[in-house]
Amino acid sequence: MIIYLSNILIKNGFLEKLQKNVRFYSSLNIRDKELTQPENDRFFKYSDLSVNLAEPHMLQQKPNVHDLVFGKFFTDHMFKVYYHESLGGWQQPVITPLENLVFHPAAKVLHYAVEAFEGMKAYRGVDGKIRLFRPELNMERMNMSARRMGLPTFNSNELIKCFSRLISIDQEWVPHSESSSLYIRPTIIGIDPTLGVATSNSAMLFVILCPVGSYFHGSNAQKGISLLADPRYTRAWPGGCGNSKVGSNYAPTIHVQNTAVEMGLQQVLWLYGDDHQVTEVGTMNVFMFFINENGDKELVTPSLNGLILPGITRNSILSLANEMNQFKVTERTITMSEICQLLSENRLLEMFGAGTACVISPISNIDYLGQMLHIPTTEQSKPVHQLFLKTLLNIQYGYIPDHPWTWEID
Ligand SMILES: *Cc1c(COP(=O)(O)O)cnc(C)c1O
Numbered sequence: 001m002i003i004y005l006s007n008i009l010i011k012n013g014f015l016e017k018l019q020k021n022v023r024f025y026s027s028l029n030i031r032d033k034e035l036t037q038p039e040n041d042r043f044f045k046y047s048d049l050s051v052n053l054a055e056p057h058m059l060q061q062k063p064n065v066h067d068l069v070f071g072k073f074f075t076d077h078m079f080k081v082y083y084h085e086s087l088g089g090w091q092q093p094v095i096t097p098l099e100n101l102v103f104h105p106a107a108k109v110l111h112y113a114v115e116a117f118e119g120m121k122a123y124r125g126v127d128g129k130i131r132l133f134r135p136e137l138n139m140e141r142m143n144m145s146a147r148r149m150g151l152p153t154f155n156s157n158e159l160i161k162c163f164s165r166l167i168s169i170d171q172e173w174v175p176h177s178e179s180s181s182l183y184i185r186p187t188i189i190g191i192d193p194t195l196g197v198a199t200s201n202s203a204m205l206f207v208i209l210c211p212v213g214s215y216f217h218g219s220n221a222q223k224g225i226s227l228l229a230d231p232r233y234t235r236a237w238p239g240g241c242g243n244s245k246v247g248s249n250y251a252p253t254i255h256v257q258n259t260a261v262e263m264g265l266q267q268v269l270w271l272y273g274d275d276h277q278v279t280e281v282g283t284m285n286v287f288m289f290f291i292n293e294n295g296d297k298e299l300v301t302p303s304l305n306g307l308i309l310p311g312i313t314r315n316s317i318l319s320l321a322n323e324m325n326q327f328k329v330t331e332r333t334i335t336m337s338e339i340c341q342l343l344s345e346n347r348l349l350e351m352f353g354a355g356t357a358c359v360i361s362p363i364s365n366i367d368y369l370g371q372m373l374h375i376p377t378t379e380q381s382k383p384v385h386q387l388f389l390k391t392l393l394n395i396q397y398g399y400i401p402d403h404p405w406t407w408e409i410d
Contacts, residue, residue, distance in 0.1 A: 046161035068213035104193030114190030116145035125398025224364025284353030
């Protein structure tokens with residue numbers, strides 16, 4: 001990955017900048033390092049991509065930016081490529097008009113959730129250019145997730161080039177607005193028409209795009225969210241696949257999320273273990289900013305112990321925080337009793353969730369064992385979560401031009 005990255009970086013003259021700042025292109029440090037990207041010829045290639053454009057009468061009406069609901073509107077085209085073991089592996093990649101998919105009712109994805117996905121965004125910058133944010137990390141993670149599901153892996157760079165072309169074709173769908181973006185959903189599914197719980201010899205990888213609005217509407221943008229922390233529920237466990245972005249992790253959370261909403265709360269704070277470890281919030285990584293025993297400010301997030309999804313926003317915040325060098329930054333276990341103790345000593349300053357969808361989401365309340373804990377996240381005079389939010393948006397929307405974390409799309 002480093003090799004192809006360098007090509008792109010040399011082209012843009014970033015390499016020199018990067019070498020001084022190696023942290024900027026470190027990978028997600030996913031522990032499973034067996035995954036490599038060997039000989040290119042096993043994988044589908046951008047140079048084989050064929051494009052079948054939609055007829056004018058097939059083009060969809062573009063929704064108004066203010067009406068954007070997450071994942072409801074899709075662009076005119078999609079990318080897809082099949083994998084058939086019997087035909088030698090990956091087939092020819094294509095861009096086609098958005099269309100329904102047809103599978104045998106025994107397709108493995110429908111029975112055992114043999115699938116993995118990604119969530120990333122393309123941003124229209126202040127200069128009109130469209131940018132991706134660290135897409136190579138999403139591809140690294142998707143390959144890891146696919147492998148965990150017994151699905152075939154692919155060459156990251158070739159897929160980025162293929163969906164960059166898709167975005168370029170549907171570029172009018174990238175909102176001309178800084179409160180919106182184009183959500184990119186790469187997905188890989190096992191489609192073998194056989195009911196055995198076994199490797200799928202056929203798979204399909206597709207990418208669909210949807211314009212999405214901001215999670216925070218207007219000025220009450222950064223209103224803190226209230227969470228349900230109920231130790232009876234858990235989303236991940238040691239040896240499981242909480243660290244993979246696979247569909248099977250999400251269906252079981254819907255009922256718990258509904259319970260939170262019925263209680264007037266917005267999201268679930270996922271706990272694990274007898275000591276009620278804090279793992280994630282909804283589908284975001286969680287951060288805590290507090291005053292430690294030495295009286296120093298410290299930013300902490302759970303370490304990648306297998307229960308935590310290795311978020312790209314998480315990784316970026318950790319890099320930025322280390323770069324700023326203004327407070328201690330640690331990755332370790334956080335427990336509910338530590339949160340209660342810090343609150344009782346007035347040492348807890350901020351808690352927030354972090355992920356591609358809403359970037360940063362401040363936390364104001366936690367409903368825990370029948371008591372409501374109030375977190376003063378939105379009451380700080382110079383909150384760090386706002387600093388991270390602003391910096392990330394400035395990079396994503398091109399205010400900081402040529403940032404090494406961004407990839408421009410022609
Ligand atoms: C996708 C996801 C995240 C955030 O990852 P990003 O790469 O920052 O978008 C965090 N937790 C869970 C459970 C997720 O599914």
